[in-house]
Amino acid sequence: MTTARFPDLFGTGIREDNPLFDTDSYKYSHAGMFPAGTEIASATILARAPWGDLDEVVFFGLQFELARLAALRITQDMIDEAAPVLRAHGLALYVQGWQRIVDAHEGRLPVRIDALPEGSVVRPGVPQVRVENTDPLLWWLPSFLETRLLRAVWYPSTVASLSRAGLNVIRQMRVRTDGSDAGIAFALHDFGARGASSFESAAIGGAAHLVNAQGTDTVPALMALRNVYGADMAGYSIPATEHTIMTAEGPEGELGVMRRLLAANPTGLLAVVSDSYDLMRAVREYWGKALRAEVLGRDGTLVIRPDSGDPVEIVPDVIEALMGAFGATLTPTGYRILPPQVRVIQGDGITRTTIPLILEAMEARGLAAGNLAFGMGGGLLQQVTRDAFGYAMKTNALRVGGVWRDTFKDPITAKGGKTSARGRQGAFITGAGLVARRIEAIPAGCDALVPVFEDGRLLVVQRIEEVRARAAAGLATADTLEMVRAAA
Numbered sequence: 001m002t003t004a005r006f007p008d009l010f011g012t013g014i015r016e017d018n019p020l021f022d023t024d025s026y027k028y029s030h031a032g033m034f035p036a037g038t039e040i041a042s043a044t045i046l047a048r049a050p051w052g053d054l055d056e057v058v059f060f061g062l063q064f065e066l067a068r069l070a071a072l073r074i075t076q077d078m079i080d081e082a083a084p085v086l087r088a089h090g091l092a093l094y095v096q097g098w099q100r101i102v103d104a105h106e107g108r109l110p111v112r113i114d115a116l117p118e119g120s121v122v123r124p125g126v127p128q129v130r131v132e133n134t135d136p137l138l139w140w141l142p143s144f145l146e147t148r149l150l151r152a153v154w155y156p157s158t159v160a161s162l163s164r165a166g167l168n169v170i171r172q173m174r175v176r177t178d179g180s181d182a183g184i185a186f187a188l189h190d191f192g193a194r195g196a197s198s199f200e201s202a203a204i205g206g207a208a209h210l211v212n213a214q215g216t217d218t219v220p221a222l223m224a225l226r227n228v229y230g231a232d233m234a235g236y237s238i239p240a241t242e243h244t245i246m247t248a249e250g251p252e253g254e255l256g257v258m259r260r261l262l263a264a265n266p267t268g269l270l271a272v273v274s275d276s277y278d279l280m281r282a283v284r285e286y287w288g289k290a291l292r293a294e295v296l297g298r299d300g301t302l303v304i305r306p307d308s309g310d311p312v313e314i315v316p317d318v319i320e321a322l323m324g325a326f327g328a329t330l331t332p333t334g335y336r337i338l339p340p341q342v343r344v345i346q347g348d349g350i351t352r353t354t355i356p357l358i359l360e361a362m363e364a365r366g367l368a369a370g371n372l373a374f375g376m377g378g379g380l381l382q383q384v385t386r387d388a389f390g391y392a393m394k395t396n397a398l399r400v401g402g403v404w405r406d407t408f409k410d411p412i413t414a415k416g417g418k419t420s421a422r423g424r425q426g427a428f429i430t431g432a433g434l435v436a437r438r439i440e441a442i443p444a445g446c447d448a449l450v451p452v453f454e455d456g457r458l459l460v461v462q463r464i465e466e467v468r469a470r471a472a473a474g475l476a477t478a479d480t481l482e483m484v485r486a487a488a
Contacts, residue, residue, distance in 0.1 A: 019072055020082035020093065023147045028086055031094040031140040039136035040399040041143060042424045045129035045153050046436075048390035049417070054165050054352070057389055058471050059116045059128045060211050061156025062452070063462055064204055065149065066113065067228055070458040073107030074098060097138055108456025110135040111142060113149075114449035116427060116434075118462050119211060119470030121164075124389060126434045127425045129153060130449050131393075139398075146393045154391035155201070158384045159208035163188065164471060166355050166376065167212050173359040173369040179332035188355075188374050189215035190235070191347050192381030205381035210234045210464070211471050215373075218381075229464040238303075240271035251277050255286050262294045262302075271303040271345060279306055283318055287342075288325025296326065296341050303343045303373070311349045312357050319344055319362070319371050335368035347375025351383065394420040434476050448476065 005016055014021070034041075047057045079102065083093045101107060114130040116122065131142045131149065167188050171181045190209045196202035199220055206221025207229070216222070216235035225231035241261065249257055254277060261272060274282040287295060287304060295302050304322065306314050319338065328336040338344075346358065359369055395407050406422040421436055427448040428437040434448050452460045470476070 014081060014085060015078070018078045018081055019074065019148075020078050020098065021085075023144050025089065025091060027144050027147070028091040028093060030143055031097055034139055035398070035400050037401040038139040038398055039402070040132055041139050041141075041395050042130065042132045042397045042399075043142045043146070043393055043395045044127040044131070044421070044425045045150055045391070045393045046127045047124040047154075047157070048392055049124050051158075051161070051388040054161065055123060056121050056161065056165070056475065057124060057128075057157060058160035058164050058208075058211060059120045059122060059153070059157050060118050060160040060208050060467060060471075061204060062113075062115055062129060062149075062153055063118060064156070064207075064224065064228055065152030066453045066458050069109060069453060070456060072109065072456070074101045074109070075107055076102055094140065097140060100135070100137055105135070105455070109141065109145075110138055110455050111145065111453070112451065112455070113453040114447075115452045116448055116476070117450065117466070117470060119467035120434075120448070120476045121471060121474055122427070122434050122476055126436055127421075127427050127449060128157070129393075130425065134455055136399075143395065150386070150391060150393045154386045154389070155384070156204050156208040158386075158388050158391070159205045159381060160211045160471070161389070162352055162384060163209040163380065164212045166352055166374070166380075169356050169359065170369065170374070173356075173363065177331060177333055177335040177363055177368040178337065178370040183370070185214040186236075186373065187215075188213055188376060189237075189345070189347070190218045190221070190380060191375040191377035192379075193218040193220065195378035196381045202381060207234070209380060211467055217375075225464055229462065229467065231464040234464055238269040238271055239265060240303075240305075241273050243273060243276050243307075246273055246276045254282070255290060258282075258286055258291055259294070262291060262298065265300075266298060268300040269303060270300065271305055273305045273307050275305075275307045275309075279308070279314070279318070280321060283321045284325060288322065292325060296339070298341055301341055301343055303345050305345050305347060305375075307348045309348075311346050311354060312361050315344065315346050315358050315372060316362050316365050316367055319367050320365065331368045331370070334366075335363070336366050337368040338371050343373065344371055345373045345375055347377065350374050350376045351379035390417075392420075396421050397424045429477070431477060 079095060079098050083095055086093045110133060112132050112134050116128050133139055133141045170187045171184050174181045190206050193202045196205060202218050203220035203224040206216055206218030207224045210216060210221055214235050217237050222234055225234040246257055306318050322338055322342055323336060326339055326342050328338055331337050355374060397404050398407055408420045408422040410419040423438040425436055426439045426442045427434045428442045429446050429448050
């Protein structure tokens with residue numbers, strides 16, 4: 001059963017699933033603005049620039065949109081509904097073009113989409129998607145689809161790139177301070193569902209994080225990956241408290257709640273938020289003295305969660321206080337680590353900026369990174385924008401009267417920051433990685449953009465295991481050519 005996103009309270013609503021409404025308003029006027037004789041438009045989607053010091057982009061999420069497009073059929077009812085609404089909006093629907101899609105193509109979208117295999121890691125400037133119409137009478141269609149295609153790529157790719165970067169920082173510090181990156185798949189946990197802008201954002205953004213990790217509390221992501229990427233179970237969570245639980249019996253009852261939680265969970269992982277009243281009292285007096293024997297006697301790990309204060313200061317303080325109560329040993333590389341029955345998770349104030357600051361503060365005090373896991377909420381799923389990597393979809397070439405002509409922009413005021421590529425573009429596989437190159441200059445079999453959708457049909461279905469393998473492999477190079485060919 002599905003529920004409408006916008007219930008029709010007044011009985012005058014329009015269909016939410018009408019794709020003719022899924023574009024920017026100005027797009028409706030463009031069909032008549034192309035040069036006479038235009039037949040095919042060729043456009044690409046890419047990240048144009050690094051996000052600060054983050055210059056590796058994980059391409060992910062297009063398959064969510066392609067699955068929708070494959071199921072889509074334009075109908076007469078959609079045209080009849082959209083035309084008067086847009087007329088009232090001040091624009092005119094290009095009815096002739098949409099009517100051709102209904103009559104000549106049985107409602108299927110006559111476009112070809114070529115894309116990188118999902119999970120590919122590339123530098124900004126490398127095309128990730130190429131879109132062209134396959135019917136020369138529908139030259140305007142690639143541009144019309146820009147809104148939904150760009151939205152389908154920039155958000156999950158940005159989240160996946162952010163997630164991967166954060167995990168790489170944690171991995172490097174764990175190797176340095178612990179001697180290994182054991183358990184890295186659970187070192188960065190997705191806490192972002194409540195901070196996402198919508199259920200769909202939580203599902204798609206949460207899925208993007210799970211390209212790199214396996215820890216999540218965002219259940220919609222599990223549904224999305226099962227349905228679209230064939231994941232039986234893509235992520236895992238553990239029993240954990242919130243302040244509602246910890247404050248249910250007031251300040252005087254906090255210790256009793258903790259004792260009850262340990263008794264009810266004698267084995268396995270258990271996360272307990274501990275800052276409801278006095279964090280350091282909870283750490284030193286409750287966990288470290290009154291409940292010490294129960295904690296050390298468990299067949300599992302108690303994960304203590306600070307949830308307020310400056311995490312750069314609080315996290316090392318809490319870990320050292322726990323070591324004062326529970327002891328510590330040295331890792332192979334000489335850093336202090338808690339006994340396996342005790343760990344810490346920090347879920348407040350976690351961003352791609354604070355993760356390295358916390359880890360550096362721990363390292364300076366001789367604390368192993370393996371003492372700590374991170375929970376990331378709004379910083380993971382919501383504090384991202386299309387501008388982070390400068391994502392754009394641009395038309396690079398038009399075929400007019402049977403002849404291809406380059407199209408590009410190079411605004412002087414942008415000082416090269418918005419210059420677009422000329423001519424039909426591909427992603428050329430070189431020994432040093434993928435680079436943008438005109439299609440005619442790419443040898444056969446060396447374009448990493450492979451056909452994934454054509455004329456309303458999904459050509460390639462990628463599974464989450466394949467996507468994860470590519471992301472884990474790092475920057476796509478000549479070594480990944482076989483992966484590209486296999487996907488094709």
